[in-house]
Structure formats: C-alpha cells, structure tokens
Amino acid sequence: MSQVDKSQDSLIQIRDVGFSFGDHKIYDHLDMTIPRGKVTAIMGPSGCGKSTLLNFIGGRLKPDTGDIRVNDVSVPSLNRRDLYALRKQMGMMFQSSALLTDLNVFENIAFPIYEHTELPDELVKNLVLSKLQMVGLRGARHLMPAELSGGMTRRVALARAIALDPMLVMYDEPFTGLDPISLGVIVKLIREVNDALQMTSVVVTHDVAEGCSIADYVYLLGQGRVIGQGTPEEMSGTKSPEVRQFMGGLPDGPVAYHYPARDYKEDLFQDWPDD
Amino acid sequence: MTSIRLLGRWVINSVLRLGRATMFLTATLVGVFWILRRFQLILQQVFAVGVLTVLIIAVSGLFVGMVLGLQGYNTLVDFGAESSLGLVVALSLTRELGPVLTALLFAGRAGSALTAEIGLMKATSQLAGMEMMAVDPIERVMAPRFLAGFIAMPLLAAMFTAIGVLGGYLIGVGMLSVDSGVYWTSMQEGVDVYDDILNGVIKSVVFGFVVTWIAVFEGYDAAPTSEGVSRATTRTVVIASLAVLGLDFILTSLMFSEI
Ligand SMILES: Nc1ncnc2c1ncn2[C@@H]1O[C@H](COP(=O)(O)OP(=O)(O)OP(=O)(O)O)[C@@H](O)[C@H]1O
Ligand SMILES: [Mg+2]
Numbered sequence: 001m002s003q004v005d006k007s008q009d010s011l012i013q014i015r016d017v018g019f020s021f022g023d024h025k026i027y028d029h030l031d032m033t034i035p036r037g038k039v040t041a042i043m044g045p046s047g048c049g050k051s052t053l054l055n056f057i058g059g060r061l062k063p064d065t066g067d068i069r070v071n072d073v074s075v076p077s078l079n080r081r082d083l084y085a086l087r088k089q090m091g092m093m094f095q096s097s098a099l100l101t102d103l104n105v106f107e108n109i110a111f112p113i114y115e116h117t118e119l120p121d122e123l124v125k126n127l128v129l130s131k132l133q134m135v136g137l138r139g140a141r142h143l144m145p146a147e148l149s150g151g152m153t154r155r156v157a158l159a160r161a162i163a164l165d166p167m168l169v170m171y172d173e174p175f176t177g178l179d180p181i182s183l184g185v186i187v188k189l190i191r192e193v194n195d196a197l198q199m200t201s202v203v204v205t206h207d208v209a210e211g212c213s214i215a216d217y218v219y220l221l222g223q224g225r226v227i228g229q230g231t232p233e234e235m236s237g238t239k240s241p242e243v244r245q246f247m248g249g250l251p252d253g254p255v256a257y258h259y260p261a262r263d264y265k266e267d268l269f270q271d272w273p274d275d
Numbered sequence: 276m277t278s279i280r281l282l283g284r285w286v287i288n289s290v291l292r293l294g295r296a297t298m299f300l301t302a303t304l305v306g307v308f309w310i311l312r313r314f315q316l317i318l319q320q321v322f323a324v325g326v327l328t329v330l331i332i333a334v335s336g337l338f339v340g341m342v343l344g345l346q347g348y349n350t351l352v353d354f355g356a357e358s359s360l361g362l363v364v365a366l367s368l369t370r371e372l373g374p375v376l377t378a379l380l381f382a383g384r385a386g387s388a389l390t391a392e393i394g395l396m397k398a399t400s401q402l403a404g405m406e407m408m409a410v411d412p413i414e415r416v417m418a419p420r421f422l423a424g425f426i427a428m429p430l431l432a433a434m435f436t437a438i439g440v441l442g443g444y445l446i447g448v449g450m451l452s453v454d455s456g457v458y459w460t461s462m463q464e465g466v467d468v469y470d471d472i473l474n475g476v477i478k479s480v481v482f483g484f485v486v487t488w489i490a491v492f493e494g495y496d497a498a499p500t501s502e503g504v505s506r507a508t509t510r511t512v513v514i515a516s517l518a519v520l521g522l523d524f525i526l527t528s529l530m531f532s533e534i
Contacts, residue, residue, distance in 0.1 A: 058407050087409035098404030101396075112408045115415070160408075 011036040011168060011200045012057060017066035019052065024260070026052055027063070028224040039194050039201040041211035043246070044221030047259070050204040051095060053221075054170050057202070058092060059083045071167065088116055091161030091169040095176075097153045099145040099160070105132070106141040109160045116164060131159040135189060151182030155189065162193055169193070171203045175210045187214050208247055212236065220246055296492045299413075303491070306411070306418030316415075320423030324385045328431055331384055332377060336435040339376060340442020343367055347443070348451050357451075361458035362465035364443035369466065369475040370531070373436035375523050378482035381428055382515035386490035389420055390511040393494025394504035402495075413495075421491050428483025429476055436475070474530045481522060486515045 012034035019027040026049040034040045044050055055061040056068050062076045069075070070086065078086065099108050109128045113119065119127070132138040135155040140148070148156065154174060161169050174186050187210055194201040205211045212218060212232035220228035220235070220243055228235060228243035236247060261267065310316060347363040393416065396402050402412040440462070447453040466472065490511045497507035 060403065060406060084409040084411070087407060090407065092404070092407040094400050094404055094407075096400050098400040100401055100404075101399070112410070115408065115410050 009036050010034060011071060012202075013067075013069045014053075014056070015067045015069070017056065017063040017068065019049075019056075019061075019063045019065075025224055030066070030221075030225055032219055032226060034200065034202060035217060036200050037194075037198060038216040039191065039203060039214055041203045041205060041215035041218045042221065043205055043208060043211045043218060045246070046206055048221050049224070050206075050221065051172055054092065054172055054202070054204060057168075057170065058087065058090060088164060089167045091164070091166040093154070093157045093161045093169070093171045093174060095172040097145075097157040099153065099156060101145050104142055104144050105137065105148070105156050108145070108156060109163050112160065112163045127163070131163055134162075134193065135159045136185070149182075151178050151185070154178065154182070154186055158186070158189060158193070162197065162199070165197055166199065168200045168202070171201065171205075173205055174203060175205055175207045183210065190214055208249065222246070292496070295496060296488070299417075299492050299495060300488055302413045303417050303421050303488075306414035307422050309414050310418040310422070313419075316419040317422050317426075320419045321426055324389075324420075324423045324427045325431070327388055328381055328385045328427070329434070331380055332431045332435050333438055335376060335380055336373075336438035337442040339372055339435075340364060340368065340439030340444075341446045343372075343439065344443035344446030344451070348447055348453070357447075357453055358457045359461050359465070360443065360447045360453050361440075361460075361462040364447070365440055365462045365466050366471060368436040368439040369471045371523070371527075373439065374432045374475055374478035374482055375519060377432040377435045377479065378428065378486055378519040379516055381424075381431060381483070382486045382490070382519065383512055385424065385427070386486050386511050386515050387508045389424065389487070389490040390494040390497070390508045391504060393417070393420070393491060394497035394499075394507050397495065397497060398499040398501065398504055400499075417491050417495060421487050424487025424490065425480075425483045428486065429479040432475070432479035432482075470531075474526075477530075478523065478526050481526065482519050485518050485522060489515045489518065 010033045012032070014030055014032040014034075017027050017030040019025075030053075032042075042050055042053065052061060056063055057070060057075065059075045059078060067074050067076065071089075073082070073086065075083070075086070100111060103111060106128055109131055110124055113124050113127060117124075129138060129141075132141055135158055137152060137155055137159070140152060140156075145153065145156070158171075158174075161171075171190060174190065175183055178186065190201060190203060191214060193199065203211065203214060212235065215232060218228075218230060218232055218235050219226055222242060228238060228240055228246075230238070235243060238244065238247075343364045344360065347360050347367075348357055351357045351360055351363065393402075396412075396416065402416065405412045405415060444455075444458055448455045448458050493507040493511045493514070494504075497503045
C-alpha cells in the first residue's frame with residue numbers, strides 16, 4: 001500500500017483519536033492523513049462514525065483523546081474566534097442539505113458571502129451566478145428549497161459549500177437517494193470543483209462504486225479505526241478480508257453488521273433487565 | 276424507591292435546563308449587542324412577530340373590553356356608581372388584563388411559532404449548517420428574534436389596552452346609559468401615569484422578556500426530531516403561561532401593596 005506523504009502534502013492529520021457517545025465507543029486510536037488538493041473518500045458502514053469524523057474536522061465535536069490538525073492548526077484547542085475563522089475556509093455539504101428554508105436558491109448561496117464580506121451587491125450577484133452556472137441551476141435561482149428535487153437540492157448545497165472558495169470541502173453522503181443521472185452529475189461536479197478551484201475534498205460515503213470512481217485516495221473505516229487505505233485500484237485488489245467484505249458488499253464477515261448487543265439467544269429467552 | 280429516583284432525576288434535569296437556559300440567555304444578550312448594527316434583521320422579526328399577533332390581540336382586546344363594560348356596569352349600577360365605568364375598565368386593563376392577557380396570547384401565538392421555527396431549523400440541521408458557515412446561530416437567529424419579541428410585547432399590550440377601553444365604551448356608552456363625557460373624564464381623573472400606566476408597562480416588558488426567552492430557548496434546546504419540536508412547542512406555551520401568571524402575582528404584590 002502506498003502511504004500518503006505525511007509531512008508536506010497533507011491538509012488534515014488525525015492522530016490517535018478516541019471518542020465515545022456515552023458508553024458507545026465510536027473511535028479508538030484512529031489515524032488518518034488527508035492529502036492536499038486531492039479527493040479523498042472515507043467509506044464505512046452506516047453508523048461507523050463518518051459524520052462524527054466530519055464534525056471533528058469542523059470543530060463541532062471534540063474527540064476525547066488525540067488531535068486533529070487542519071492546515072497545521074489543532075482544531076480541538078482553537079478558541080471560538082479562531083475556530084470561526086478556520087470555518088470560513090471550509091465548506092460543508094450536509095447529509096440533509098441544511099439549506100435555509102426561508103431563503104430562495106440565490107439567497108442561500110449569497111448567505112455566506114453577505115455574512116462574511118462587504119462586497120457590493122453587483123459583485124455578490126456575479127459570484128453567486130457563477131457558482132449557480134457551475135452546478136447548472138442558474139435558471140432555478142428564484143425557487144425556494146421546498147420546490148427543489150433531491151438532486152437539485154444537493155447541487156444548491158454544493159454551490160453554497162463552495163461559495164467562499166474554501167480550501168477544504170466536506171461532503172457528507174452526497175450520493176444517497178439520487179437517480180443515476182443526478183448521481184453522475186454530482187460525481188462529476190465534485191471532481192471538477194476540486195480540480196478547477198484547487199481545493200481539497202473529503203467525501204464521506206457508504207457507496208463503494210461512487211466512492212472509488214471519484215476518489216484519489218480511499219480510507220475504509222470499521223470498528224473504530226482504519227481497516228484499509230489506498231488508491232481505489234489498490235483497494236479493489238486487496239487481500240484483506242475486512243476490506244474485501246466491504247468492497248464486495250458481503251453481508252457477513254469480519255465487520256459486524258449488528259449494532260453491539262448481547263447474545264441473541266439470551267435476548268430471546270430471558271427477561272429484559274430494565275436498561 | 277423508584278419514585279424517589281424519578282423525583283431526583285426530575286429535579287436534576289430541571290436544574291440543568293435552568294442552567295442551560297441562563298447560559299443561553301447570556302449568549303443571546305451578547306448577540307443582541309452585535310446584532311444591533313444590523314437593524315434590518317430586527318425589523319424583519321418585529322414585523323413577523325407583530326403580524327402573527329396583531330389580529331388576535333385586537334379581537335381579544337375588543338371582546339375583553341366589551342365584557343368589562345357589561346360586568347362593570349351591572350355591578351356599579353347597584354351602587355349608583357355607573358359614572359365610574361370608564362375608570363373601572365381602564366384600571367383593570369392597564370394594571371392587569373392588558374399585560375397578562377396579551378402575554379398569554381403572545382405565548383400561544385408568537386411564542387409557539389418561534390419555538391417551532393427554531394426547533395425545525397435545528398431538526399433540519401440549518402443551525403448546524405450556519406455554524407459550519409462560521410455564522411453564529413445565536414447571534415444571527417436567536418438574538419433578533421429575542422429582541423423582536425421583547426420590543427413587540429409592550430406595543431401589543433398597549434394596543435390591547437387601548438382597544439379594550441374602546442370596547443368598554445361601545446357597551447357602556449353605546450348600549451347602556453353611561454354618558455360619553457363621564458366615561459372619559461372618570462378615566463382621565465382616576466388613572467395615574469406612574470401607579471397605573473407605568474406599572475402596566477413594566478409588567479408587559481417583563482412578560483415580553485420572559486415569554487420570548489422561554490420560546491427561543493425551547494426551540495434552541497429542542498430534540499432535533501419532529502417529536503422533539505412538538506414537545507418543545509407545547510412546553511413553551513405551558514411554561515410561558517405559568518411564568519406569566521406567577522410573575523404577575525409577584526409584580527403586583529411589589530407594585531400595588533401599600534407598605
Ligand atoms: N448525538 C448523538 N448521541 C449519541 N449517539 C450518537 C449521536 N450521534 C451519533 N451517534 C451514534 O454515533 C454513531 C456514529 O454516528 P454517525 O452519524 O457519525 O454515523 P455515520 O457513519 O455518519 O452513519 P451514516 O452513514 O448512517 O450517516 C452511530 O452509531 C450513532 O448511533
Ligand atoms: Mg452520516
């Protein structure tokens with residue numbers, strides 16, 4: 001496996017991160033390095049903590065142990081002002097799009113620009129229109145979020161995520177629930193945006209085919225740590241049973257499909273202690 | 276044993292909530308300070324809150340004033356004191372009914388709407404989205420709404436009172452036999468600017484503060500699910516109404532007790 005060059009060309013370093021929600025352990029000694037200027041896919045089964053990981057990078061959650069460095073600053077130890085300054089350089093596309101429902105498409109994309117710059121209206125308009133042109137929705141700028149289809153919503157969310165030309169864009173499950181055409185459009189857009197604007201992209205997904213088709217580098221998460229990493233070709237050629245299970249979509253194998261629980265037989269035949 | 280444990284959990288949860296609510300209030304007040312520069316945002320919210328509530332306040336004020344006119348007249352006429360009808364109506368409205376009923380209606384109409392709106396923004400990760408765009412939702416969303424409620428509530432109470440006085444006039448002078456001049460003069464002579472009007476205004480300001488605080492906090496603290504939002508909305512109405520009635524007793528005893 002080829003390792004990413006750890007010293008120079010990485011934007012994000014995740015070191016020895018441990019985290020649990022209450023008793024439910026999510027991460028245990030997680031190490032990851034995200035290369036600068038590339039598209040990195042983070043894949044793993046549903047509920048393994050991918051969205052949580054993005055929340056670490058964005059500073060909305062703090063890991064219990066370990067460190068997360070973005071562009072050479074340690075995110076968990078930033079104060080509020082510096083954290084907000086860092087976030088201006090990050091774009092995020094949420095799993096649920098998170099568009100502001102009382103603003104139309106144009107205003108949604110203009111929102112971060114108006115909040116953070118003093119640009120004259122004319123310039124803001126040009127900026128927003130250029131982003132809308134990229135995602136092919138210039139004609140839909142007057143629609144409200146409720147009037148958009150799922151695929152259009154994603155594209156608007158993408159346009160908003162890149163409104164301030166950030167250095168890093170994070171996509172949380174950008175592919176779920178899309179028809180093949182919209183899906184192809186989003187895949188192409190993520191790639192194009194990354195290359196045209198020279199950003200770093202992190203794509204979180206459980207969709208193996210799309211993840212591999214889009215990424216320069218792939219991380220596979222399972223059981224609270226990285227169980228496989230490499231370029232898409234290396235991943236599909238791997239011998240590791242855990243990676244093969246996930247890449248091949250096999251229901252059972254080393255990666256548990258079940259949420260941690262006690263023995264099934266015990267659960268069936270014994271009284272439930274009130275938990 | 277379990278009931279004691281439940282009681283303990285309830286107490287701990289309540290104290291924790293109160294702590295969160297206080298921290299939230301502090302952050303919101305700091306946010307208000309920042310948001311003052313963007314007057315447009317506040318105006319928008321005053322408009323939204325006002326439009327929601329003006330009609331219901333006007334109609335309720337009219338009916339309450341008319342009922343006061345009827346009841347007041349029926350009682351006063353037995354003592355031959357129907358010439359004081361104007362005074363009775365005005366005092367009941369400025370001192371009590373204006374601020375209290377407006378606050379209750381405000382909690383039910385505008386307060387629940389605020390909670391639901393903010394709760395839904397949370398449930399659909401709009402607030403999280405703002406945070407990731409480096410926009411502080413407390414400053415951008417909570418502070419203008421809080422300030423708007425705080426501004427709107429005394430205005431609405433004043434409106435309620437004014438329309439109520441007119442309602443009393445309609446009944447007392449229009450239907451019953453009170454003289455129009457007497458209705459107004461008794462009011463003019465008997466209502467004191469400080470004792471009655473100012474105290475009423477203070478009440479409505481306090482109620483506006485508390486009701487909006489509760490409404491905005493409940494939305495912000497709601498569990499991010501549809502069930503969580505509906506529970507938060509109900510809680511806003513219940514807690515805000517109880518708070519208004521309880522505070523009204525405390526304020527009244529402070530203001531009008533002769534010590
Ligand atoms: N606020 C929370 N409180 C408690 N547990 C949580 C919370 N948020 C998430 N979890 C748990 O953390 C685990 C990881 O959640 P996360 O949302 O990061 O998963 P994910 O990998 O993004 O899943 P998906 O692919 O379904 O989006 C889940 O098992 C979930 O039950
Ligand atoms: Mg997720």
